[in-house]
Amino acid sequence: MPSYPRHRGSMTADAVVVGGGLTGCAAAYALAAAGLRVVLLEAARVGHGNTAFSSGWISEDPGVAFGELESAIGLRAARHAFHSWRRAALDFIALLKRLDVKCHLEARTAVTLARTLEQAARLTRDRKARLGAGLDAPMLNARAIWNDLAIDATAGLRSKDGATIDPYRACLGLASAAAERGALLFERSAARRIRFSRKSADVLTANGSIRTAHVVIATAVPTPLFKALQRHFWFRTSYLVLSERVPAKTRALLGNRATIVRDTAVPPHIVRWVGDEHVLVCGADGEEAPPRRRDKIIVQRTGQLMYELSTLYPDVSGLQPAYGWAADYARTVDGLPYIGPHRNYPHHLFAFGDASHSATGAYLASRILLRHCSEELDSADEAYSFNR
Numbered sequence: 001m002p003s004y005p006r007h008r009g010s011m012t013a014d015a016v017v018v019g020g021g022l023t024g025c026a027a028a029y030a031l032a033a034a035g036l037r038v039v040l041l042e043a044a045r046v047g048h049g050n051t052a053f054s055s056g057w058i059s060e061d062p063g064v065a066f067g068e069l070e071s072a073i074g075l076r077a078a079r080h081a082f083h084s085w086r087r088a089a090l091d092f093i094a095l096l097k098r099l100d101v102k103c104h105l106e107a108r109t110a111v112t113l114a115r116t117l118e119q120a121a122r123l124t125r126d127r128k129a130r131l132g133a134g135l136d137a138p139m140l141n142a143r144a145i146w147n148d149l150a151i152d153a154t155a156g157l158r159s160k161d162g163a164t165i166d167p168y169r170a171c172l173g174l175a176s177a178a179a180e181r182g183a184l185l186f187e188r189s190a191a192r193r194i195r196f197s198r199k200s201a202d203v204l205t206a207n208g209s210i211r212t213a214h215v216v217i218a219t220a221v222p223t224p225l226f227k228a229l230q231r232h233f234w235f236r237t238s239y240l241v242l243s244e245r246v247p248a249k250t251r252a253l254l255g256n257r258a259t260i261v262r263d264t265a266v267p268p269h270i271v272r273w274v275g276d277e278h279v280l281v282c283g284a285d286g287e288e289a290p291p292r293r294r295d296k297i298i299v300q301r302t303g304q305l306m307y308e309l310s311t312l313y314p315d316v317s318g319l320q321p322a323y324g325w326a327a328d329y330a331r332t333v334d335g336l337p338y339i340g341p342h343r344n345y346p347h348h349l350f351a352f353g354d355a356s357h358s359a360t361g362a363y364l365a366s367r368i369l370l371r372h373c374s375e376e377l378d379s380a381d382e383a384y385s386f387n388r
């Protein structure tokens, strides 16, 4: 496992990236590859934040209902958001291949299922809204779903261009690709304070400072350094369970295991197979779990998710969990992350929030932030801005 030194002394850089998760490492790579002098500061270890807890899905859409997004931000912006998300998924997969990042990258189709009549009505409405906006929305009926997945559902929307990765390994791979292109990475080096003037910003660590034109904040959620921005978010916790090995006899009863299954329950579940023998289930989201009660809540949600999995695949009933864990995230009012500047913080660029529990947002953020740093703005990026 690579390790990076602590930051010491004073230096200058074109951009300082705060946070060494998938978003920060993707941003450090994008900026360094574009020729900028980049410094990345990670408070703990690279990839040990939310990235290590996530399920590793590069999804093709931002996981919000198109019709609802259209009502919130308008047709044009919603269409841009869906187009750029899909583009980012394809480009992210291509980048990981080009850099030869060893992160178990596998192409995956996905299906968003409706399992009740109410969910089917919602899915049909959403499909209509997507088609109305000129987006692709291939529908599956109950029989096609049963034949392919052996799951009892009323309808499904298919997407075909996503992938799964080991997000921790992808993060380490992007970190070393950034370092190869000249980025300086520091671990155990929290940004403690950020001062700014009209001309530049100074990022202060315990043992030094960095003067820069751009500070990229890639800490996933607004930390206490940005208390004033916390009002834009709801702090939530999602739960994940990896099952024990599913016996070959049981696996033979199940359908195609290469497809990622997401349902339209509120909150939704995401189910995917890991290494063909274990099932990973994500869901049961709720308000942020307080540290005091966290372990107890994880045990309860692990049981709940295993039960809910057995309603999807009755043949796995009785299967035991191998691991259960929790991941915190910040949710925005319309479900899309905020990526870009905020008028109260000159020289800062932010990437906060989580959409569809997906790695695609991390890569998309790196491209939008690069466009801001190099002043090559794309009007489509407005869909992700703070003032959308």
Ligand SMILES: Cc1cc2nc3c(=O)[nH]c(=O)nc-3n(C[C@H](O)[C@H](O)[C@H](O)COP(=O)(O)OP(=O)(O)OC[C@H]3O[C@@H](n4cnc5c(N)ncnc54)[C@H](O)[C@@H]3O)c2cc1C
Pocket: 018, 019, 020, 021, 022, 023, 024, 025, 041, 042, 043, 044, 045, 046, 047, 048, 049, 050, 051, 052, 053, 054, 055, 056, 057, 058, 167, 189, 190, 191, 192, 218, 219, 220, 223, 225, 238, 239, 240, 282, 327, 328, 329, 354, 356, 357, 358, 359, 360, 361, 362
């Ligand atoms: C349940 C769940 C499932 C998810 N599933 C997926 C998935 O399928 N695929 C996927 O990849 N994504 C998934 N995500 C989203 C995932 O969290 C993000 O995609 C991404 O991996 C998070 O990366 P990040 O860099 O934004 O945050 P993090 O990985 O949390 O990185 C932020 C880093 O900032 C550091 N930091 C904080 N404060 C400071 C400071 N002051 N100075 C320096 N460093 C600081 C932290 O130590 C941390 O390492 C999921 C999220 C949830 C909640």
